[in-house]
Amino acid sequence: MCSLRPGDIKVTPKSVFAELPDNYKISEEQFKFYNDNGFLVIKQLIDFGSLYSYKKRFSQICNGVVPRGQVTVVKEPKLVKEMKNAEDYVNKLQDILYDDVYATYIENPRLLHVVSQFIGDNLSAVHTMLINKPPGTGRHPPHQDLYYFPFRPAHKIIAAWTAIDDVTVENGCLYVLPGSHKGGVVYEHGYTEKFNRMYHGIMAEGTVAPESKRVDLEMSPGDTVFFHPALVHGSRPNVSKNHRKSISCHYASSECHFIDITGTVQQRIADEIVAESRRRGMELTYEEIWRYRSKHVKGMKSNL
Structure with a gap:
């Protein structure tokens, strides 16, 4: 059994949630926890006003009230035929970094201050999502998110994932395998079941990610988890009657550079994503796709 339980997760509550400062200092204890476990939860990092604006924007885009621009709308296949309202079958909005409202999360000074303390002051946003989970x-x-990324070094990449709604086991919270980021291994991924397109999972799930080692991250609105790209993680199904919204962004340091993934376990997903882009009429390499999805957000520009 895993020795780390949900109650052991190191969090630092803040007494004032209405108006939050633009900085958040990470303690030595929090650094150690992140390095040892591959993740860190910080309570109430993002204010309620911002969270409300993200929910409202989701509704506007789903219902065609505002142009979606470069945002990709991803639908849950099995729910499309069952549900009439878009908000009940749209699973996520992807590539939200150029949307005016969602950019306020990706470039939130308080969030960037935390990220900078982990991977440096020169940052690019490389993968962005508003996740609905109806x-x-x-x-x-x-x-592992690193499976998708054709750039390194891994320790100069970090994800920020913020709960917009209350996140519980019943409505599909994240779970993590503490310490699984260590060792520099990217596991073989693929379609282990009939999951949505691009939802690759670790093939040796029972060995690499047994249920006994998973720690559920139940979170309140505004709580944010930061995690290493090699950390093994996933999410539960939503068996509740409520939606579970969250927003996330992966950041990479200017020290990161593209690598050749030809012949590696990552080539499977690269080929699939390139094929999807061609289906949409875009002749792009895997590297070009990631350059297109990235945006410089702080400090000096990077190689991405």
Whole structure:
């Protein structure tokens, strides 16, 4: 059994949530926890006003009230035929970094201050999502985000994932495998079940991510988890009657550079994403796709 339980997760509550400062100092204890476990939860990092604006924007985009621009709308296949309202079958909005409202999260000074303390002051946003997870949405199998990224070094990449709604086991919270980021291994991924397109999971799930080692991250609105890209994690199915919204962004340091993933376990997903882009009429390499999805957000520009 895993020795780390949810109650052991190091968090630092703040007494004032209405108006938050633009900085948040990470303690030595928090640094150690992140380095040892591959993740860190900070309570009430993002204010309620911002969270409300993200929910409102989601509704506006889903219902065509505002142009979606470069945002990609991803639907939950099994819910599309069952539900009439878009908000009940849209699983997530992807590539939200150029949307005026969502850019306020990606470039939030308080969030960037935390990220900078982990990976440096020169930052690019490289992957962005508003995740909806309506009732009936299935699980996201255990995986590593690094599997998708054709750039390194891994320790100069970090994810920020903020709860917009209350996040519980019942409505599909994240789970993590503490310490699984260590060792520099990117596991073989693929379709272990009939998951949505691009939802690759670790093939040796029972060995790499047994249920006994998973720690559920139940979170309140504004709580934010930061995690290493090699950390094995996933999410539960939403078996509740409520939606579970969150917003996330992966950041990479200017020290990161593209690598050749030809012949590696990552080539499977690269080929699939390139094929999808061609289906949409875009002749791009995997590296070009990631350059297109990235945005410089702080300090000096990077190689991404």
